[in-house]
Each structure stands twice: as C-alpha cells, then as structure tokens.
Amino acid sequence: MTLHISPETLHQLGWNDHFERLATDQGINLDQVARVLSAQRNQFLVTNGHREWLCTPSGIIRHHRQLDYPVTGDWVLMDENVVKRVIPRKNTLCRGEAGSRGKQAGTVQREQPLAANIDTVFIVSGLDRDYNPRRIERFLALVYNCGMTPVIILTKADLHESPNAFRDEVETIAFGVPIVLTSTKDGSGIDELHGYLNIGQTTSMLGSSGAGKSSLANMLYGKDIQATATVSTSVGKGRHTTTSRELIVMPQGGLLMDNPGIREIAFSKSGDGLEATFSDIQTLAESCRFANCLHQLEPGCAVLHAVDSGELMQERLENYRKMQREMEYAQARNDKSADRVEKERWKGVAMEIKRLEKRKKY
Known part of the structure; x- marks a missing residue:
C-alpha cells in the first residue's frame, strides 16, 4: 500500500509556501519528498514525517559535484533508498x-x-x-x-x-x-x-x-x-x-x-553581511567628504572623526576593514572562477565544432 504524504505532514518538518510554490511549478510529487536530517560522506538520514531511513546519493549526484550535493536541512526527491536530486534551496x-x-x-x-x-x-x-x-x-x-x-x-x-x-x-x-x-x-x-x-x-x-x-x-x-x-x-x-x-x-x-565548533570563520563570497553588521559605519560614511572614502587617511572622513571622538571603537573599524578585504578578495576569486568556467565551456564548444567539421571532410 502506497503511503501518501500530505503538505501538513511536511509543514511540520519546515516545508513552507516557498517550497509549495516550487512543488506546483515543477510538478513535484510530495510522496517522493523527504528532508535530510544528517549527511555523511555518501549516506544520508532522511525523513518524510512518517518514518526515518538511511539512503545513498544517485550516481549523477556522486559523480557530478557541480550539482547541489545534499547537506543537512535539504529537501530532496527520493526513489526508494536513493536521493535523486536536491530541491532548490531557500538559503x-x-x-x-x-x-x-x-x-x-x-x-x-x-x-x-x-x-x-x-x-x-x-x-x-x-x-x-x-x-x-x-x-x-x-x-x-x-x-x-x-x-x-x-x-x-x-x-x-x-x-x-x-x-x-x-x-x-x-x-x-x-x-x-x-x-x-x-x-x-x-x-x-x-x-x-x-x-x-x-x-x-x-x-x-x-x-x-x-x-x-x-x-x-x-x-x-x-x-x-x-x-x-x-x-x-x-x-x-x-x-x-x-x-x-x-x-x-x-x-x-x-x-x-x-554544528561542530567553528574555529575559523572564512568568507566564501561577498553579500549584504557587512552593511547589515556595520550599519553604524555605513551611516557615518554617508557624511564623509569623499564618496569613495576608504576611512584611512582621507581628510573630512566622518568615520575617522567618530573614532577620534570615541563614538566608534578603533577595534570595530579595523574588524570592518579586515572583513571588507576578505569579502572583496572572495568575490574576485568567484568572478575569476566564473570566467574560467565560461572560457572552458566555449573551448569545449569550439573543439566539438572542429570535430564535426573534420568528420564532414571525410
């Protein structure tokens, strides 16, 4: 007897309107949906609200790591004991x-x-x-x-x-x-x-x-x-x-x-994190004389003035600068990687065209 999974059962596990819309748009069968409770190297513990069971990733997921590899918290589509794919993440x-x-x-x-x-x-x-x-x-x-x-x-x-x-x-x-x-x-x-x-x-x-x-x-x-x-x-x-x-x-x-304890907090990308965390520095910067002020030695810098007056701690500004450099570097690496992927893709296309043209000659 096939067990049918209701939206209410999945909602108790965190299924929400975001995933409900995805399910409708992509024609997802809720009976195949499960959530990853824990993820090891090639084994996952999943649940659909009625039972928990161990499963493995499909061959496509295992051999094509550019695809989203399941992590704890993911929603996935199952085929019995095999994870077929990851449902697009909310975050x-x-x-x-x-x-x-x-x-x-x-x-x-x-x-x-x-x-x-x-x-x-x-x-x-x-x-x-x-x-x-x-x-x-x-x-x-x-x-x-x-x-x-x-x-x-x-x-x-x-x-x-x-x-x-x-x-x-x-x-x-x-x-x-x-x-x-x-x-x-x-x-x-x-x-x-x-x-x-x-x-x-x-x-x-x-x-x-x-x-x-x-x-x-x-x-x-x-x-x-x-x-x-x-x-x-x-x-x-x-x-x-x-x-x-x-x-x-x-x-x-x-x-x-x-989560296991984190000793090292490295950034893999830029985002809104700096603006949200250091909103006081962002507000002060709006009063700087120069729009591109780096808050280092520039005259008329409202941020440096706030440090001198005791309104802003020097340690907080230094931490802001450090994270800003890290995120800019991370973004530059990501952009470079994206360019490399695009170049390699077009290189592959060019080689395929050459191969087809060579076949036509014979």
Missing part, C-alpha cells in the same frame, strides 16, 4: 572551507555548505574565555551574507554577578538583533528561545568549541540529547563534542541543528 548556510584562510587575508579556496533551508541561526558565545565581540561580528556578517536571521545567545551567564554588562556591550555591535542571556544552572533564558522552535521552524547553532551549544540544546530539549565536555581551565578552549550536523526534532515542534 544555504556556508563559509569558506576550513584551512582556506592563508597568509593573504580572505584566501578562499572552496565554499563549504554547512546547512540549508534555515529560518534562524543561534550565534552562541560563552561568557568565559570564549567571549569575543570581534568574533561575534564575524558570525553576524556570515549569517547575514547567507540571508538568514541571527539571534545572539550568551551562555554561562551564571559565571558573572552582572552578566547584563555583556549584553549591553553586544547591543552596541548587533543592532536590532535579539540577545539572550542563558544559564544551564538555573535554566534562565529558555522561555525567550522557545518561540524560535515552534512547529515548522528550523534553527541552527553556530559558535566555537566549548561555547555551550550542546548544553544549550540539552536545556531546550529538556534532557540530555547531546554529549558535553568541560572547557580547559588553562587555555579556555573546548573540545568538539558535536562531530556531525544533525537536525533534531524538538519537543516544541521545530527542528534544531547543533
């Missing part, structure tokens, strides 16, 4: 592949997709040695670049008598972004986060190793579902307790993904 959480930031700032080699079709990203920072406003800015730029909505979570609030001072500081660099103080000791902050885990919502967590992501997932779930480890007291670094990306169906009805 992709991606970064420059780990180890791709060389001596030259922003040297991006390859794009590394982390997850797909995410509604909210929890940027998790521990209020211990993990706390770093400059790193939070980088995470914000990454999330905005990917077209996703950030929420900043400051964990381990119980380590301080006045944790609100940290929230006040983060508010000065994350304009309009919700900031939640949490503690696994007393469960504080949990009520503020429940709303992001409602039925049909998909949330991913980003942060360094030891930031408290797995402990936060356990607190939100209500019991231990993720392994945790203590942070070294000597160097303040945590170990990777989460080694894979897996969507967890939460009691609230939504899905939560705990």
